[in-house]
Amino acid sequence: MLRALTIILISFSTVAYGQLTNFKEIWKDHTFKGDELFDHGLYEQAITSYKKELEVKNNNIHATARIAESYKILGQYTVSKGYYDILSHTGKLDSIQHQENYADVLLSSGHLEKALEYYRIVLTSQPDNLVVRNKIMGILSWDEFYKNEEYINIQAVPFNSKYSEYGLRPFRDGLSFTSSRVSDLIIQHNYLRGVEGLTDVFVLKYDGDKANNAKVLELEGYKRKNDGPLSGANDLFVISRTISDNSAGESTLGLFFYESDSIGNLTYEYAFPHNSSSHTITHASFNNSGDSLFYSSDMSGGFGGMDIYYSVYRDNVWTAPINLGEPINTRKNEIYPFNDNGTFYFSSDGHAGLGGYDTYQLVLEKREKIILNLGYPINSSWDDFSIYIEGDHGFISSNDPKGKGEDDIYEFQLLPRPKVIDSVQVNLSILDNLNDYPVDSASIIIIHEQDTAYYISNGNGVLIDKFMPGAYTVKVEKTPYVNYSFVIHVEEGDNVKQMVRLEPAIALHTVSPDSIMFKFGEYSLLKMAEEELDDIVQTLNDYPELQLKISAHTDSRGSHEFNLWLSERRSEVAATYIVSQGIDSARVHEKGYGETRLLNNCRDGIRCSAKLHDVNRRIEFDFKRKEDSE
Incomplete structure (x- = not known):
């Protein structure tokens, strides 16, 4: 490329x-x-x-x-x-x-x-x-x-040569393209700076299987240097050509306009008024009506190397260049814009891709501009550029080394896809299972055979209205909730409503050894205990519907009366701290059980190690909904 x-x-x-x-x-x-x-x-x-x-x-x-x-x-x-x-x-x-x-x-x-x-x-x-x-x-x-590989057929055109061919566009009743193949007897187009010399625009007739001999398109005006690509709308054509008017002898590329007569001959009309020896303007393409011109330029004030601009033909003059801005243009290079009935394509080495230059489509979705990579096999790990597409048929250029020359032209056909049911609506409501609040910004992944689609929920969930018949696996993910998945079956005429309740990834029952909260035989909170209780407070703040029960337990060492009294004091102290942090006291309930709920067999009269006794010394925290605790 x-x-x-x-x-x-x-x-x-x-x-x-x-x-x-x-x-x-x-x-x-x-x-x-x-x-x-x-x-x-x-x-x-x-x-x-x-x-x-x-x-x-x-x-x-x-x-x-x-x-x-x-x-x-x-x-x-x-x-x-x-x-x-x-x-x-x-x-x-x-x-x-x-x-x-x-x-x-x-x-x-x-x-x-x-x-x-x-x-x-x-x-x-x-x-x-x-x-x-x-x-x-x-x-x-x-x-x-x-993901679209099976829906695209692509093959090299038969008129590629060992030289460079790219920039294919329709011309008259045939095609035009740019090439570095030998074009006259005076100038032999040898290698220069890694390219094969100068370029010309060639024209030919092509029916998909056979192509007649390509011929140079003879154009009047400037002496031919690096002609092409050629783009037209109605009877007006624009071509990129070398400008050589810099006092230092340096050259750039500019745009030049030609008009077609009744028999198809092109007559030079005028130069693009924004051509300049200080910057390049090239890769021009009209919109379908011919009143807007898109092109690539390295003029100052852009985002990167080459940016895409456009001008509008108004009052018999082309307006000043307007940069298409982000997200199309990046700090790298955006080139070869093409507009097909309002669908905009371009090539870039600054967006997510397979490597080198890839070709992209601009998708407008709810006023948001999304850059869509056309994917394999239109794109490859090499340089893929200069797309022309009309309906489900088009051409792309690439320097894939499997080709015949330095750059080659490939023809592609978009194949029919399975039927999509437009009438089906799938409405997913995403709720927090503890407080019934809608969960915003949950990731929804829908998988059907080899295809995967991604959505983000808002406060109303997510509504999806285009499906193919069949079974879909739906995965819902959101931090800090437990991931949830299920399967839905879609048929013609269905309207699927699904309520998804996400479980918060919090422990509704926690146990803290009393050794990290109290000294042995005492009920004053240790500093470490406050950190534990602060986590409990945070959960209560996050979920106002939850009630908390604090249960304090001791081991069997000591008298029953002392152990019951000690556990009651400890549960009260923990509850008092939580209430002091702003939690309504009506939501916090505490009880001391002493040694009445041992977790093992270390009762009175049973000899146990200190480690086994420690298992019974604990503080338990249980979260419950209000209605569940009544």
């Missing part, structure tokens, strides 16, 4: 490459030479220089790190991982950025646990790093990316 993602540098790099030809006079060592090439975006040449440096100094950490980073930029994640492995094994992976890069290539290489480890290391140093949080969330919910 290098061409499609980093083509914004190619014209500048071409100039720079021409200016940096006398290598022997300028560069004193291979590292310096590599740094110059790296800074000018010539990553493959930079790798060559750094590797020469490693032949001389195989412990050059800077050169190793730059090779790893260059391969990552080139989309060669497995090779990049190998060099980051070297830094990790030698204890030199101490840069936060390198640690995040390492996690990225580990993710793309399928090493999920280790990627998770390094993302968490980065998050410890940068707790506000939302990109890393997204990546962690993606790994922890990995199976979600594969």
Whole structure:
């Protein structure tokens, strides 16, 4: 995907490459030479220089790190991982950025646990790093990316070549796409900075099985440099092209508009008024009506590298760029926006995904914007981008190494899903079993065959109205309650109402050895006893409906009269402390039982060890509802 993602540098790099030809006079060592090439975006040449440096100094950490980073930029994640492995094994992976890069290539290489480890290391140093949080969330919910696999057929198109093809769009009665394949006899498109030269827009007719020979789309206006992709609406088309008007000879990409005549020929109309030599604007796509234009740009004031913007055609002019903002844009790169009848798609390396660039859909749910990963097989652990979709049919581009060239175009078909019953409603009420209060923010997990859905309850529970026929396992989880699960059966026309009572994860009967509450033979509370009783007070505050009974017990040593008196005093002292903490005295009941309720056989006249006697010396706390205690 290098061409499609980093083509914004190619014209500048071409100039720079021409200016940096006398290598022997300028560069004193291979590292310096590599740094110059790296800074000018010539990553493959930079790798060559750094590797020469490693032949001389195989412990050059800077050169190793730059090779790893260059391969990552080139989309060669497995090779990049190998060099980051070297830094990790030698204890030199101490840069936060390198640690995040390492996690990225580990993710793309399928090493999920280790990627998770390094993302968490980065998050410890940068707790506000939302990109890393997204990546962690993606790994922890990995199976979600594969849940639609059986409903998608995907295959490479027959017109891919050994070069790079991407950015497919409909054009006239056929298709257009961008490619780096040889396009004329004057310029041979050789490798440059790890890409295959310049790009052109090609057109062809395609019926799904066969494709005629692709031909370059001849366009007037600017001299052809890095043309594409092409996008159209009605009779207006927009294309990304190189701008070369910087006094320093540097180049960026801008947008240019063409109009189609009655026989389909394109005539140059005008340049996008917000083009600039100080930033790139590319990857443009119209909405269906043609009055809004979405595009990707690295202009200042954005969230990260490339952000997605839009402009509206109003009063015969395109409005100033408007950043789509969060949650779409991140501090990384968002590219290739596409709008299909109001459904918005884009590609990014800053959201939860399978690795590299994934393609996402923006879902609006109750005024909340949710970023949905399209999952496998549309996305992979490589770079997947430049989607075009119409109904249940579409195309996606990818640099998956199983392909024919550097980037390839894949055609996909969304298959019918099992019937969904829209008329069924399942209403779950989640209550606290002790106080009958609704439980807010409980996690509700609904499992049907291989599919899993997640919901969060509010004060009214949760209402779900789309189901397929069959049996569903429902799990309800909320801290500090005991998890609860049950099965419901859904058929056409059902309206399911289910009340779920969650048991608080509290002990309704607790026993405290009196040795931690009182000294032997005394009834004054120890400091440790107050801590025990404070927990009891907290439970009573949390559940005003509960009553408390305090039962004090002794062992059989000593007289019956003394033991009964001592246990009564101890229960009274415990109750007095609890009431002193603000608990209504009517809710607290106490009783001393002396030695009348022994837990073992250590009665009068029976010889027992001190340890066995200690079992009988205890304070018991029993919580009950008011109606249960009457």
